[in-house]
Amino acid sequence: MSELSVVGKALVRTDGLRKATAQVTYGVDFKLPGMLYGKLLRSPYPHARIISIDTSQAEALPGVKAVVTGKDSPEGLFGSRINDQPPLAREKVRYIGEPVAAVAAVNEATAEKALGLIRVEYEEITPVFDPKEAMRPGAPIIHADLGKYQASPIFCHPVPGTNIMNYMKIRHGNVEMGFAQADFIFEDTFTTPAQHHCCLEPHAAVGQVGLDGKATVWTSTQGPYKVRTESASALSMPPSRVRVIATQVGGGFGAKGRAKLEPHCVLLSRKSGRPVKIVLTRHEVFTATSTRHPSVIRIKTGVKSDGTILAREVEVILDTGAYSESGEIVCWEIGQGAAGPYQIPNVKVDAYAVYTNKVPAGPMRGFGWPQIMWASESQIDIIAHKLGLDPLEVRLRNALEEGSVSATGEVMHSVGLKECLREAAAAIGWDDQRPPNRGRGIACLTKMSVPFLPSSAFVKINEDGRVGLLTSAVDIGQGSDTVLAQICAEDLGVGLSDIEVAVPDTDTTPPDMGVIASRITFHVGNAVRLAAADARQQVLALAADMLEASPEDLLLADGKVFVRGSPDRALSLAQVSTAAFFQKGGPILGRGSFLDEDVVPTDPDTGQSPKPCPYWKYGATAVEVEVDPETGVIKVLKLASAHDCGRAINPLLLNGQIEGGALTGLAYALWEEVVFDGGRITNPSFMEYRIPSTVEAPNISPIIVEAEHHAGPFGAKGAGEASTIGVAAAVGNALFDAVKVRIKDLPLTWEKVLAALEKKADDDRKEA
């Protein structure tokens, strides 16, 4: 590859000035003339039959313009890959907070008042909150129609007649034989709590429906096309009759990847004939959107005395709450990850996503991998300490590398794992002397990309030589507008500031499956490269004609087309484009669509596939902590986060992604937990749900390792989620290193540490 001029550079984000000066419109700020305000009436019961709904008093309240219930969308169901959710509850409710009715009124206060006038008669049904209980025969069945729901066969293996929404398996080698050959066998059970996304901006959308039935929705979303698909499915409309336009997004982290309040805006607008805006309250966001999946993970690992892993058996139980949300694929991925980034010849995994009568668990930055890596990397540490080996060395001994065969039968490519481990360890001084109560921990990570999600792009060369770039990738703060513009600029030989990135809008920007799964740089980046190549080919053909040269002899750089070796024979891109506009062939447009076609669906019985996903990321987190034995408080002194995301298109933005993700991971390790009392969340506000501030944030050292991927744009993979994963295990391992207590249940609160220290002191006394 020739030298790059824009890609790989640490350039300042292009939307920075606009955002810093509040010259952008977030979903909460978007307004239309004549707009009404919508509110949702939510179920107070975790599980109940709806006997009747009387909306007459609400409808009679002056200022109320529309009231809708399940009867206004009698058929449609939506979901990510299992369509199990109505926009408004029909026969029954399945969690506290489920929408039952919606009101549009001239202001929020009137809408709120109207909610209080709606009479809903419920008949309670026995709820179930614990996923293990929910799996037992005789448990209350939350979705009697589970076998009838439309579901993707690639990812979904529901067990009808039970609450098991998805069951995924890996069968690789022979675990029994592996355990028989092992010198040591370890078996541990780890748990993780629900975590909340904590977007600064709550969910907000405005819907407008014309008399011709076409709906337009402006929404703070990570996935305009995904919202389109799901809203249309919920409302039994063709997807292309729902136009979704992305506003600026004040934080997404997975919470805004799917339809939430958009179908309700559409229903209310259709009924009232006016645009309707809904903004969720913070309480609603906490109690009725989604969380990271709580999990119970049992891991049994057989090793030789030198630390070589021979066999691993894993059982994962995910509490997916009342609706699938994206739990089906979180389950599928967590199963894929259960072996960790290691060469293990014998692997058996059984992963279950189980319905309970709680708020749905859904996609959240990391998508199952923080859970499985917490469990897996904690146990690796247990093994190392038990065997008297360096935890770093145990990892390096078993780590995947280029050409390794994975637990799902794939020959791996682009594996920067060992380098990440070594660099992260070195960055915190792994081998240095430890003062008392200080400890160091390391954990590695891998994450797959989600397969079967396409992207596309249009490129148009303006007559001024500047380039319009159209994709449906929303810049949700991570900097994708800048990264995609860099890729486009590189391929068209122009500067970053020469690219105009269009606002995602399903009527005009081409399809994309959303800013999820760290997929934008790889997928949309590839689509942009294809579109740019298409445009570039047209530019060169025309320039060749104008310069009387062969296209192969031309170079496109610095906004100019040159004849190779004759720099004086040149045209500006503006000249070529102007010629196209007014003399030859018409405006230059490029198109590109990308989907990794080499991916093969995993076998449903064994989880095996020669290529289950487009690419894998790798990384390692190393921390040094100080534990206060009096208070149990863990203070993180150093945090190094090393990531192999393939080529770094923009190291500045990548470092930002690493730092932000690592802090989310640290919060997961130490503080954050959505607390349930039965089906009710008891800490649904920022007063009660603790997120870290700058006071708690350690200095984070981001480290970039570039194992270029042959199929990635300029060798890039993706970066959005990786650094979130593995932090918890690194901290837990450092805790053990510091004070020799092992906690298997997140978060690692001071109460748990103190209790563990007291128990350890007791045990030590007993032993002595």
Added chain:
Amino acid sequence: MSELSVVGKALVRTDGLRKATAQVTYGVDFKLPGMLYGKLLRSPYPHARIISIDTSQAEALPGVKAVVTGKDSPEGLFGSRINDQPPLAREKVRYIGEPVAAVAAVNEATAEKALGLIRVEYEEITPVFDPKEAMRPGAPIIHADLGKYQASPIFCHPVPGTNIMNYMKIRHGNVEMGFAQADFIFEDTFTTPAQHHCCLEPHAAVGQVGLDGKATVWTSTQGPYKVRTESASALSMPPSRVRVIATQVGGGFGAKGRAKLEPHCVLLSRKSGRPVKIVLTRHEVFTATSTRHPSVIRIKTGVKSDGTILAREVEVILDTGAYSESGEIVCWEIGQGAAGPYQIPNVKVDAYAVYTNKVPAGPMRGFGWPQIMWASESQIDIIAHKLGLDPLEVRLRNALEEGSVSATGEVMHSVGLKECLREAAAAIGWDDQRPPNRGRGIACLTKMSVPFLPSSAFVKINEDGRVGLLTSAVDIGQGSDTVLAQICAEDLGVGLSDIEVAVPDTDTTPPDMGVIASRITFHVGNAVRLAAADARQQVLALAADMLEASPEDLLLADGKVFVRGSPDRALSLAQVSTAAFFQKGGPILGRGSFLDEDVVPTDPDTGQSPKPCPYWKYGATAVEVEVDPETGVIKVLKLASAHDCGRAINPLLLNGQIEGGALTGLAYALWEEVVFDGGRITNPSFMEYRIPSTVEAPNISPIIVEAEHHAGPFGAKGAGEASTIGVAAAVGNALFDAVKVRIKDLPLTWEKVLAALEKKADDDRKEA
């Protein structure tokens, strides 16, 4: 061509329901939160130097947020093909109504009040209002920089040091020799007045500028990209830094094809930091936007006694007002049309567009051709009557036909002229007995398309098998959204209702040079066909793979892909598209750009070109009138308007276009005239400027003649303007037929008719 299923059908327009139920937003209705209102201070003098402008009092008025003058855009000039116009006057003003300053305030009343507080000191300069006077040596020079302006060499031949903004020539054969061979020579001078567009919706735009300098403009426009280009030029910005989004348009007719108030919205928003809306008053629209060009046309024609035309010499003087607007190309086209749609071996044309100190004359439906056809077709009638020949027969004898050589040296293709003449004549009973004071007249017409204007389109196949169509062609009421959707639907084998047409937006919809010059069906239609073919090829390739067939064996129809001869082997377009989305290659996108590359610029000295434009339209208007000899009132009893616009994509909409245009032509014939007193318009309102109502509208018989064009989409040409042209001559000719008076100056008011009847009676008395 196989049988067509959507193209050629008289389908109801797709936007009808939305428009009829007021579910669309016109420019005057568009609002943004926090929006300011702008007003323009206009020159009270036709020609004056600006000595000073004091805005301090206006700026101090509470509620005023920005005041701008020429100093806020010190450099940029804009124009269609000659950039001669500043957005706000700098050193001098050139017409009464020229913008001198602009104010943005919290409401219109405050902005209006602030205008009164701006002190402008002028020094008057001698103005010139008559184009013939303006051409004379020693006339006041309106544009001293004429030689320095950026101008398109293809169309523009300004004469620096004079007021001649453009001078175009045709030299074909040898007119002196032709006249020498003629049996009769006729020489007549005809005049036409200024006509006003009379859009129901006045000009309206909202501009918003971010701190990063990018401007977004929502405007009621016929040409988003044209407004972009001109606004950027006026403000010295790169075009792609101005985003133009089209609102619904409440009438355009050429008045809204170019930048008018958009640069002012941008300047005021840039200075105030808030969105700024400007809506022109009706008085401003009349006095300070544009008119159809007033003209003086002298025609000398030599004929044989059988009516064969041997030679024609034409001089055209167009009063183009203070700025070029599009007068340069109106002049170029009117010159091209001066020979009429006839085979004339010897032609000499000199056409001048001349600056005067009046409101600019600009593009208006028909674009010069109503003027030249009024003159040319009136004289043909004079000739026929003088020679004692049937006027229809004289036309048929000389009419162009397939393979004729035109006066500009082109071998003509797709010429339905003779059929139009015969059908129009037949429709009004040409040969029937005429009662007293009734007369019949006929006139034919031709119109060229404008060359060197490109179009482009994107097509995206949605996962539901429905199709997104992106172009920048604004449906201004003529039905282009429907026609383009028909073309797209035909090529992709889906129904009209399966097409979603996107809103034109220069950031997302691909480039197009505007809804002008009857160009949309031909140019954008061709771009749509290319984009659809591109998408279709992808659909067939993927379907072939899925059906295990060869792409050549597949048919795309009824939303399905079939194997030819095996109708059971079929996939729905949704199935193919869904497979593309999630399994193969990614979303299906098509792109298409069109520009007629066979066009050759006309020779500047002779006007000759083997192909000066993409295609020519032909038509004929026949009328029967009754003249009241007591009042001079001409009543049109029958009007047949026959048009060869190539294949009619939608006969229902084409008939609507023919009827609407014919009424505009009739208004031009009988009533409409912008009256000037020096540089001041004396009838700037609908109280004083008479437009026809349904009372005056005759029954119009539209006749469609389809001479398919090899390069048109499905053989189509264009239809927007043709029926406007030639009506005046048909009415004038019928007037002569009825009462034997010939009027050479439009409009044919009752006053002129009465005066002519009185003069004729006098003359008859003198002769007797």
